[in-house]
Amino acid sequence: MEDNLPVNVREYQELAKKALPKMHYDYINGGAEDEYTLRENIAAYGRILLRPRVLIDVSKIDMSTSLLGYNMPSPIIVAPTGAHKLANPEGEVATARAAAACNTIMMLSFSSSCRIEEVASSCDAIRFYQLYVYKRRDVSATLDDCSTSVKP
Template structure:
């Protein structure tokens, strides 16, 4: 079957992934309000057609923090990718490199910064949550820097994770954060 849109990817993921894992990736927190708002906001983005103009030399390159990328699309941090596929972040890093764009590796990745760096050339950023234990934070930054990551993407909006209702029902994050139903993060 040829996949032609994002909804079809979602349907295949729902069919192939165990319910707990699908729910983790496909849901949000607190009645999924932001999740729904983001979907609605993206649905309002329209492309303005340009008719009868020369499109033989289109250049979509841009720079982010001085790093040239092929298009104004980057890969945002997404945790625990190996739950969905054995290659996890390793495959995502290879895809970002092939597309000549930037990947931001999640603090909660299932692939190490060293493994991601071993995928070959590419500009990579590292997402960092500021944890209570500043020694752990410093180790994470040093590790990313040592692996050649070019920037730290500081995430400051989660001193406590939101109540992810699907995860509470599945008890899926209880193992990771040693607490249910709310998951202390910092």
């Protein structure tokens, strides 16, 4: 394995900061308003302590679970996040391919920088779509039709 691979979120964060234009990095790294929820989310994860299973056979571990009837190898999915092309020219198509490689669920954001059909046809990940219900219900209905009509 390469020595210089990032080992945690903080190290990925540092790499992203170097690689991305400031505006794109700030959008991805920032939270809404005063970022109270962002800080609370990080603190919440910090309160979850993992007990190391020292001297226990971990050669066969099973973290599999299911979500809405879909089986997956671990309880980790791609949350809906907008504008992936800010970070990668292939955008959500690349993210969906990564989700498929991990056998996990790709949840496409309403603010996707790729078309629903484009993402759907690019990989066989299990795909969810995040739909906002607008005052103009015809807009929501069109997106709903579009997301459910693409091939499973």
